[in-house]
Amino acid sequence: MERHYRQYCGLAAALDTVGERWTLLIVRELLLGPRRYTELIADLPGLGTNLLADRLKKLCAAEIVVREDTGAYRLGPLGERLREPVLALSKWGIGLLGEPTPEMITRPHWALLAVQAMADASRLPELAETYEFQVDDEVFHLTVDHGALLTARGPAASPSMRVRTDATTFVRIGAGAIGPFAALATGDLSFTGDPDAVLRCSTVLGLVNVPADQPRPSPKC
Structure with a gap:
């Protein structure tokens, strides 16, 4: 069952759409351009294939993500409007990182x-x-x-x-x-x-x- 905040508020509406676990990390991967399903799985370790499929389905239904004829996924116009808030959130979060622990992974891109x-x-x-x-x-x-x-x-x-x-x-x-x-x-x-x-x-x-x-x-x- 889908959960919603049921609040008449822009932030609540945004979180209803992209606030689920992994969703913004999928958006992060697409900020650099189209990615194939296998590439997303490779760069999002810990995300299961079924959950990725579910998140992509919801993002496409919300017109945040578009699936190309090639099978790759890219951000649509609505998704591109997430660029500034996602980068701002990333900038804020960088200050919370500290030293990495052994189980943490990173990617060059x-x-x-x-x-x-x-x-x-x-x-x-x-x-x-x-x-x-x-x-x-x-x-x-x-x-x-x-x-x-x-x-x-x-x-x-x-x-x-x-x-x-x-x-x-x-x-x-x-x-x-x-x-x-x-x-x-x-x-x-x-x-x-x-x-x-x-x-x-x-x-x-x-x-x-x-x-x-x-x-x-x-x-x-």
Whole structure:
């Protein structure tokens, strides 16, 4: 039997639609583009096939998700409107993570969503440059252009800085469990390019608020 809050309230209506367990995590996976059923199962460990089928059926019925002719699932227009609230909730939740426990899993493509949630170009409104990230086997880039932001999968043409790390380290940095410069010192993160770009990128992501005259980090290959 379907449960509803029976409250004449926008938040209650939203939770009636997407508040069930796993639903927003399915939406998270689709924020990066169409995914096949098998891909969703692979990236949502712990979610059974029958429950995934049920959640997708409900999301399609609500016109939040659309099933393509290829069999892949993607967000529909109504689902795309969940992007900002889901990213905002992700940003809020990053601060609750702390250190990962052994049973916790992560995925490299979640790093792109973390960047989308954390980045704020207004922190350096005159900045115009691009940063490339390789998190395990996932490559993506962030472009900051005078207050505007653009993230995209794939390598950048001429980034100011290239960063390499693993998914767990990336999330630990976002959660504040380790600082970006501490990760550089331990070798869990490396970069090539302009050393000053590390400070600017960290500022855009809200990881540091560094004076311009702070000593520069040294690149590590």
